[in-house]
Amino acid sequence: MWIWQQPDWPGRQQKTLQAFRYDLAALAPKLRELHFLQGVLLGKMGLQDNQQAILDTLLANILTSSAIEGEHVNQSEVRSSLARKLGMDEFQQVTTTAQSDGLAAMVTDAIGNWQQPLTLERLLQWHAWLFPEDSSFMQRVIGGQLRGDAPMQVVSGRIDRPNVHFDAPPRKVLESELNCFIDWFNRSQEDANLDPLLRAGIAHFWFITIHPLEDGNGRLARLMTDLALAQAEHQSIRFYAMSAAILERRNSYYDILEQSQKGDTDITDWLLWFLDTLAVSLKQVLDDIEQRLQKTRFWQRVDQTQLNKEQVKVLNRLLDGDFSEGISNSQYGKVAKVSPATASRHLAQLVEMGCLEKTAAGGRSTRYAISQ
Numbered sequence: 501m502w503i504w505q506q507p508d509w510p511g512r513q514q515k516t517l518q519a520f521r522y523d524l525a526a527l528a529p530k531l532r533e534l535h536f537l538q539g540v541l542l543g544k545m546g547l548q549d550n551q552q553a554i555l556d557t558l559l560a561n562i563l564t565s566s567a568i569e570g571e572h573v574n575q576s577e578v579r580s581s582l583a584r585k586l587g588m589d590e591f592q593q594v595t596t597t598a599q600s601d602g603l604a605a606m607v608t609d610a611i612g613n614w615q616q617p618l619t620l621e622r623l624l625q626w627h628a629w630l631f632p633e634d635s636s637f638m639q640r641v642i643g644g645q646l647r648g649d650a651p652m653q654v655v656s657g658r659i660d661r662p663n664v665h666f667d668a669p670p671r672k673v674l675e676s677e678l679n680c681f682i683d684w685f686n687r688s689q690e691d692a693n694l695d696p697l698l699r700a701g702i703a704h705f706w707f708i709t710i711h712p713l714e715d716g717n718g719r720l721a722r723l724m725t726d727l728a729l730a731q732a733e734h735q736s737i738r739f740y741a742m743s744a745a746i747l748e749r750r751n752s753y754y755d756i757l758e759q760s761q762k763g764d765t766d767i768t769d770w771l772l773w774f775l776d777t778l779a780v781s782l783k784q785v786l787d788d789i790e791q792r793l794q795k796t797r798f799w800q801r802v803d804q805t806q807l808n809k810e811q812v813k814v815l816n817r818l819l820d821g822d823f824s825e826g827i828s829n830s831q832y833g834k835v836a837k838v839s840p841a842t843a844s845r846h847l848a849q850l851v852e853m854g855c856l857e858k859t860a861a862g863g864r865s866t867r868y869a870i871s872q
Contacts, residue, residue: 502666502667502762503762510706511669511676519688521766521767522767526768527775530779531697533779534697537779537786538782541785542733545739554739555579557740559575559578559579560743560744561607561722561726562607563578564744565743568718568743568750568753569719574597574600578603580600581596581601582604584596585608586608599632601632602632606626607723607726609626609629610626610726610727611738615731617686620678620679623720624644624645625644627716630720640715646675646712647674647712647713648714650671654668666709666711666757666761666762668709668710674710678710681706684706685728696729697732699732700725700732700778701725701770701774702767703724703728704721704724704728705770707720707721709761722742722743729742744781744784745778745780746777748780752773753777756773791819791821794819795819798819802853806853810836810838811850811855814827814836815856818856823867825859826868829843829866830843832846847868854871855871857871857872
């Protein structure tokens, strides 16, 4: 029995706000951690180039959400489309395509118009942007419409011996299922008893379980998550890409979805996975911010006029974390494209100036790290 066949499946309820069951006591510690991390992130973003951070985050979400499904899109084209949507001037102009413009329109509408209600028309517009019309007779997916009457299954393995991971609700109930979800999504935004982060996790799971489209269900479920998270923070800009964390955990993502869709309507395990993955994405961006701040503080105390361009290049590589265990003489030579003797002289100067310090290892294993 699939979860949508359970008697207490929320799609069977009318005007329900209590969608699914979960153990709030088990989820509470992770929710407290996440709200703390969100506060720290919002505080630190005041020190960043916010417009550029927005562009980078939206681009990462598009690229990684597509990669989760094995789809690869042109990064330069999507970046250019996003920059135009955001009214930013890009140094390098790249010709965009219907696909890159559609992806940019889809993401900026979902996050930028977070105050707008979710409707079937809006959902189908996202799908049309995800699968724009082209001149190819081989176009597999027609964007902007719900799936047809054929059974919708998630399968793997051989054609003659398929392994069925999931069966979606039949087409005859699809409209009522989707209407129930959309109604819940809009009304639950004002539910003071539902933590907004849990709402985002529930929305992701509910939508992908309904599986209303021929293709793109996973990408739109993650887009729905981005919308719910933007609504949770009451702002159109977000500085973390949850899809990037999901991509890193792709196998467990599919495993927990399958496990939860085969169970009853208690989705505590799914929500724990969702919240833990969200925490990973927040911690990653906080680490990146701290690294950039350390780099800024370093160059504030170092006089670059006393350095040559090779030394500046190597220091930037170290500050960017490219050599986590420090850089050796031979590595310096390769990065700076200088001889071993010159590398040794450059490194000695950087140690004398207080830019670098030797690590504990000595002899031929000598490495140099940024001075603390």
